[in-house]
Amino acid sequence: MKKILERGDILKYLRKTMRIMRLSLFLIMISTAMAFSATSYSQNTKLTLDLNNATVKEVIKAIEDQSEFLFFYQEKHVDLNRQVTLHATEQDVETILNQLFAETNNIYVINDRQIVIGVAPRRELEKQILRLKGDIKTVIEQPQQKEITGKVTDTDGLPLPGVSIIVKGTTIGTVTNNDGEFSLNIPLNAETLQFSFVGMWTQEVVVGTQTSINVTMEEETIGIEEVVAIGYGTVRKCDLTGSVSNVQGELISDRQTPQLSHALQGALPGVMVTRNGNRPGSDASIRIRGITTIGDSDPLIIIDGRTGSLNDINPQDIKNISVLKDAASASIYGSRAAAGVILIETERAVSGQSSFEYDVQYGFDTPTRLPEYVGAVESMKLYNEAR
Known part of the structure; x- marks a missing residue:
């Protein structure tokens, strides 16, 4: 049996349908308004901050006090004690947060009135890339190098360990090993290597x-062929058995001193020269074998085979000076040589050659301070008091 709707039932159904439609439209309008307000709150809310040397935590609290924003973060991801200075007048929260977290690894997300702060791995990755680029640039800018290898031997073909090898004009270097071999990395623009060893050229x-x-490498034989005077003739230095020191006249003349004893100071090993005063022309005492017991500690001076004094000869006329320092000199000159012997050989004239040399030296003696003298009366009073 079919049910026939009456007019009253139809009206009741229509009213119910209209109420459902009104409710749906109301909910749609409310949802749209809430979404619009959620989007526009962060943009429309303006904040004013004037903070000097404030911590990040204090800045977040100031934002929360002036607005309805709530911050969510983990303390291990945010440096809350970092100090910043913020000056913002009627600025939105996004602009303020960009200043707050500039040059850090932190990022933020704004969802309605909630702000979540986290760490961005991308920023850390960008920093690592920048550091890597800097390291690559440093490596590229470094001068390119090449390896030099080799071996150092003496004239007999034996390896020389400990030979110093450096790039000339730099501090880049190395030494040879026990087999005389070496390996050295040098710049491509290096031009010369220096090899040096004690006793070698x-x-x-x-x-x-x-x-x-x-x-x-060759042995440095300088000096062993030098001829020195030994009192009874001349002999090569390599064949000499006694203790003899020798100095050439060029070294003496280069010192530019009128006293020969002054010129010997520091010129001969084992010869001690002490000046007796600072006056111009003052003499000096010379000690070779120390203080002797015969009363005279001055060495015996022999000038061209005859005894003399150092003050009797011009330093410019000296050709060679030899000093006999051991006791063997006493076998030639006796007890007079107990304090040592100084043999002086002067220049000789050459047949067919004429020369003239003129040398003048002068000096001034200026006192550093002149004392003030008392008068005659005061001087006599002081003299009587001293008596």
Whole structure:
């Protein structure tokens, strides 16, 4: 049996439908308004901050006090004690947060009135990339190098350990090992290597395009062929058995002093020269074998085979000076040589050659301070008091 709707039932159904439609429209309007307010609150809310050397925590609290924003964060991700200075007048919260977290790893997300603060791995990655670029640039800017290897031997072909090898004009260097071998990284623009060793001549080798350099070092034999006077003749220094010191006349003449004894100061090993005063022309005492017991500690002076005095000869006329320091000199000159012997050989004239030399030296003696003298009466009073 079919049910027939009456007019009253139809009206009741229509009213119910209209109420449902009104309620749906109201909910839609409320949702739209809430979404619009959620979007526009962060943009429309203006904040004013004037903080000097405030911590991040104090800035967050100031924002919460002036607005309805709530902050959510983990303390291990945010440096709350970092001090900042913020001056903002009628600024939105996004602008303020950009200033607050500038140059940090923190990021933020604004959702309605809630602000979540976190850490951005991307920023840390960007920093690592920048550091890596800086390291690569440093490596590129460093001068390129090449390796030089080789061996150093003596004239007999034996390896020389401990030979110093440096790039000329720099502090880049190395030494040879027990087998005389070396390996050295040098700049591409290096031109010369210096090889040096005690008792050997220093050598310089041009690098050029070489990567392997072998060097043979020669012994430094300077001085052993030098001829010295020993009282009864001359002998080569390499054949000498006694204690003898020698100095050439060029060294004496270069010292520019009128007294020969002054010129010997510091010129001969084992010879002690002490000046007796600072006056111009003052003499000096010379000690070779110390203080002797015969009453005279001055050495015996022999000038061209005859005894003399150092003050009797012009330093410019000296050719050679030899000092006999051991007791063997007493076998030639007797007890007079107990304090040592100084043998002086002067220049000789050369046949067929004429020369004339003129040398003048002068000096001034100026007192550093002149004392003030008392008068005659005061002087006599002081004299009587002293008596």
